[in-house]
Amino acid sequence: MSIQVPSQSFKYTPPSWAQPVLSKVPSNGRLHLANLPTPLYKLDLTSHTSSWSALLRELNINLFVKRDDMTGGVETGGNKIRKLEFLLADALAQKCDAVVTIGGEQSNHCRATAAAARMVGLQARLILRTKRANSVMPPESSEFGTTGNILFDRMVGSRIYTCTPGEYGRLGSNALVQRLCTYLKGNLEEKPYPIPVGGSNGLGSWGYINAVEELMNQWPNSGDEKLSLDHVVFACGSGGTAAGICLGLALAHGAADEALREKRSGETPSVHAVGVCDSPDYFYDFVADIADEMGFSHSSSSSKDFVRQHMVAHQGKGLGYAASTPEELEFVTSFALDTGIVLDPVYSGKALFHFLTEVLLKDKEAYRGKNLLFWHTGGALGLYDKEADLLSTLAKTAPVARLDVYEKGQDGMVTI
Ligand SMILES: *Cc1c(COP(=O)(O)O)cnc(C)c1O
Numbered sequence: 001m002s003i004q005v006p007s008q009s010f011k012y013t014p015p016s017w018a019q020p021v022l023s024k025v026p027s028n029g030r031l032h033l034a035n036l037p038t039p040l041y042k043l044d045l046t047s048h049t050s051s052w053s054a055l056l057r058e059l060n061i062n063l064f065v066k067r068d069d070m071t072g073g074v075e076t077g078g079n080k081i082r083k084l085e086f087l088l089a090d091a092l093a094q095k096c097d098a099v100v101t102i103g104g105e106q107s108n109h110c111r112a113t114a115a116a117a118r119m120v121g122l123q124a125r126l127i128l129r130t131k132r133a134n135s136v137m138p139p140e141s142s143e144f145g146t147t148g149n150i151l152f153d154r155m156v157g158s159r160i161y162t163c164t165p166g167e168y169g170r171l172g173s174n175a176l177v178q179r180l181c182t183y184l185k186g187n188l189e190e191k192p193y194p195i196p197v198g199g200s201n202g203l204g205s206w207g208y209i210n211a212v213e214e215l216m217n218q219w220p221n222s223g224d225e226k227l228s229l230d231h232v233v234f235a236c237g238s239g240g241t242a243a244g245i246c247l248g249l250a251l252a253h254g255a256a257d258e259a260l261r262e263k264r265s266g267e268t269p270s271v272h273a274v275g276v277c278d279s280p281d282y283f284y285d286f287v288a289d290i291a292d293e294m295g296f297s298h299s300s301s302s303s304k305d306f307v308r309q310h311m312v313a314h315q316g317k318g319l320g321y322a323a324s325t326p327e328e329l330e331f332v333t334s335f336a337l338d339t340g341i342v343l344d345p346v347y348s349g350k351a352l353f354h355f356l357t358e359v360l361l362k363d364k365e366a367y368r369g370k371n372l373l374f375w376h377t378g379g380a381l382g383l384y385d386k387e388a389d390l391l392s393t394l395a396k397t398a399p400v401a402r403l404d405v406y407e408k409g410q411d412g413m414v415t416i
Helices: 051-058 080-093 108-119 149-155 165-171 173-188 206-218 240-252 258-263 280-293 303-310 326-339 348-367 380-397
Strands: 040-042 062-067 098-104 123-129 159-163 192-194 231-236 270-275 312-315 371-376
Touching: 051 326, 051 348, 080 108, 080 192, 080 206, 098 108, 098 173, 108 123, 108 149, 108 380, 123 149, 123 173, 149 380, 165 173, 173 192, 206 240, 231 240, 231 348, 240 270, 240 280, 240 303, 270 280, 270 348, 280 303, 280 312, 312 348, 326 348, 326 380, 348 371
Parallel strands: 062 371, 098 123, 098 192, 123 159, 231 270, 231 371, 270 312
Antiparallel strands: 040 062
């Protein structure tokens, strides 16, 4: 199909390996919103100058990148659009006219949801958690600014409601979404569709079951070019991506199917979810809850056991959610300098930095000669929020000079 109509849903058929274990298949179909399949790159490390790249060369590790930062344009790019293909199909089937969702001030999820909602004719209502909630009060809403994701939220006409981190923590994101929905129904006669933080529920997580199927079709699984997929690394924020990747990779490698397990010669990749906000225990439980929502049933293990068997959650939040250390930002800069691929400071950059400098470095020999896939989940707009912190590194790595075209001979100018 070459011409796509975003609001036209089509029937979703899950991969055969998912069906017996995950019985709650999305019944309202899927939309074509993401640019799929996203590219799978193998990086050529030879010209790289950074220390992390030297480490990978020394250990003879192959680094692959799954470019889910390329699922869309600036508006819809990143991992959330895969979940929204299912969530918005459901919203349309329920004849809703708006979506309500919630996230941090620089939420990639809210930005992608808002843009995708408009693509299918729905209005976007966002609750953004911000320390500035009390200082930026109506009617001067323009003072809320246009940095990074916020510009795109506002370009597509989202109505933004703010709350403080304290309010968010005390009431919880689900209660806030529900309350806004009630308000919109009662006071503005809207029919809103609630989407949880990150789009991470049983329905949205099918987006990453689908993504695993896509990866399996790209990865050389058989014949002379067969490669083992040894480690898969990605950032974990609200947990839906981790749920889809953990369940998907395990099931695609035969965790519930003896014949499939033999076909894949028993090699199941190690799944590394690097948490950027909550604790590993929180994520194990959350991912198991999502599995239950997806109708998980397995002959020999509970969802909780299954998740712990097939995923390692790492604590990678560092200074805290969306707070970056100079080392993390330097890593993001050096990665871009070496590869031409820009990671984000809050998720992908933090996760890969933590994985390379903590997890891998502490157990180097275990990774020698392995194939490591990093799943890039997008988020580059978040870098605008870190401009001030990036300047000192950029001054070194990307200097700017004034051309002395009239040969004035002034200090610091370059004569060509
Ligand atoms: C939301 C997000 C993640 C985390 O995905 P979850 O499904 O919320 O765990 C990772 N990277 C980026 C860039 C994101 O925006």
